[in-house]
Amino acid sequence: xxxxxxxxxxxxxxxxxxxxxxxxxxxxxxxxxxxxxxxxxxxxxxxxxxxxxxxxxxxxxxxxxxxxxxxxxxxxxxxxxxxxxxxxxxxxxxxxxxxxxxxxxxxxxxxxxxxxxxxxxxxxxxxxxxxxxxxxxxxxxxxxxxxxxxxxxxxxxxxxxxxxxxxxxxxxxxxxxxxxxxxxxxxxxxxxxxxxxxxxxxxxxxxxxxxxxxxxxxxxxxxxxxxxxxxxxxxxxxxxxxxxx
Numbered sequence: 001x002x003x004x005x006x007x008x009x010x011x012x013x014x015x016x017x018x019x020x021x022x023x024x025x026x027x028x029x030x031x032x033x034x035x036x037x038x039x040x041x042x043x044x045x046x047x048x049x050x051x052x053x054x055x056x057x058x059x060x061x062x063x064x065x066x067x068x069x070x071x072x073x074x075x076x077x078x079x080x081x082x083x084x085x086x087x088x089x090x091x092x093x094x095x096x097x098x099x100x101x102x103x104x105x106x107x108x109x110x111x112x113x114x115x116x117x118x119x120x121x122x123x124x125x126x127x128x129x130x131x132x133x134x135x136x137x138x139x140x141x142x143x144x145x146x147x148x149x150x151x152x153x154x155x156x157x158x159x160x161x162x163x164x165x166x167x168x169x170x171x172x173x174x175x176x177x178x179x180x181x182x183x184x185x186x187x188x189x190x191x192x193x194x195x196x197x198x199x200x201x202x203x204x205x206x207x208x209x210x211x212x213x214x215x216x217x218x219x220x221x222x223x224x225x226x227x228x229x230x231x232x233x234x235x236x237x238x239x240x241x242x243x244x245x
Contacts, residue, residue, distance in 0.1 A: 113131045138184035164202070168207050186206050
C-alpha cells in the first residue's frame, strides 16, 4: 500500500493543478460559462481513474511506474472526450449562427428561441416550439427545417456521436395527448436529421409535460416549456433520461 500511495497523491495533485491552469480558458458563451472546461474535467476524471487502475493492478515492484502511466493514459482519454464536446458545441453554435451559452438561466429567457450548451457529458441544442412547429403540428416549419439541415456538416464530422431528439410540451390538455405530440415532434426532428444521410445512432423520446423548465402557470411559461431538444453524446455511458434529469 505504501509503495503506491505517494504516486497516487502526486498524480492527483498534478491533475488538479492542471485544472487550475485551464479554468480561465473554458468556453465563454453568451451566458459567461464559468469554471473548468470540459477538457480539463475529462482529464481530471480520466487521470484519477487511470491512477487508481494503475496502482491497483500492478505488481509490488512496478506499481509506482504503472500508476503514473495509468494516470497519463487516463488523462489523455478523458481530455479527448472533453475537447470533443467543447469543440462540437462551438461548431454547432457556429453553423446555427449563435454561440455556446451555458448560463443556467438562459432557457428561461423568452427572447432565446435557440440555445446551444454543453456539459462534460453532452452537447444540447434547444429549439423553442414557436420557431419549430405550427400549433398542434409535428411538421417542422421551413425555417426550422433549415436549422436542422445546418447541423448535418457537424454531425458528419462526428459520426460516432449518439443523437437523441426529445420533445416537451406545456400542461394544457391530457398527459396522453401531449405524450403523443411530444413523441411525434421528437421523431419528426430525428427523421429530418437521419434523412440527411448521416450514419450516427439516433433515437427519439417524448416527455409530454413531465420536465417543465418554468411553472405551467401562464402563456409566457407555456411557451418556454414547449420545446425540442437535441442531445449529442460521445458514448452510451453519457446518455441521460431527458424526461427526468
